[in-house]
Amino acid sequence: MVYLFCGLLGGAILAAICTPLFRKETTLESAIIEETQWDLLQRKKEVILGNIQDLEFEYKCGKLSEEDYQKIRAEMNAEAAQVFQQVESLESSADLDALIRREISARKTRSNSVTQTSCPSCGSKNPTTNKFCADCGAKLKP
Numbered sequence: 001m002v003y004l005f006c007g008l009l010g011g012a013i014l015a016a017i018c019t020p021l022f023r024k025e026t027t028l029e030s031a032i033i034e035e036t037q038w039d040l041l042q043r044k045k046e047v048i049l050g051n052i053q054d055l056e057f058e059y060k061c062g063k064l065s066e067e068d069y070q071k072i073r074a075e076m077n078a079e080a081a082q083v084f085q086q087v088e089s090l091e092s093s094a095d096l097d098a099l100i101r102r103e104i105s106a107r108k109t110r111s112n113s114v115t116q117t118s119c120p121s122c123g124s125k126n127p128t129t130n131k132f133c134a135d136c137g138a139k140l141k142p
């Protein structure tokens with residue numbers, strides 16, 4: 001009875017793991033546009049940790065041989081270590097403030113890249129739709 005339960009649950013989990021794998025390409029692409037690199041790594045981390053949990057569950061249910069378990073677990077560990085390292089280097093290389101500033105300016109440039117005008121007073125970039133400079137408040141156009 002317990003084995004049957006484990007088997008059913010294991011199958012459901014396996015389906016849940018595999019479904020996002022097939023959709024990965026499109027969702028990842030849109031995620032890159034919507035999210036920062038840090039967001040992305042955090043999510044990747046959660047997915048990997050979830051996969052490890054599922055793997056352990058299946059192993060405990062007896063669905064995996066010791067050999068398979070060790071092999072897959074090692075692969076997952078390596079993947080997790082890689083992501084942890086990426087997160088760490090991202091957080092330590094630049095302080096988070098600098099990272100946030102960089103992301104914000106990247107987004108600003110992305111959305112305003114076509115229509116920007118320099119302020120005649122302070123020289124900062126403003127969208128051409130602005131009548132006044134966002135930085136110093138000077139009138140942008142006569």
Ligand SMILES: [Zn+2]
Binds near residue numbers: 136
């Ligand atoms: Zn200005």
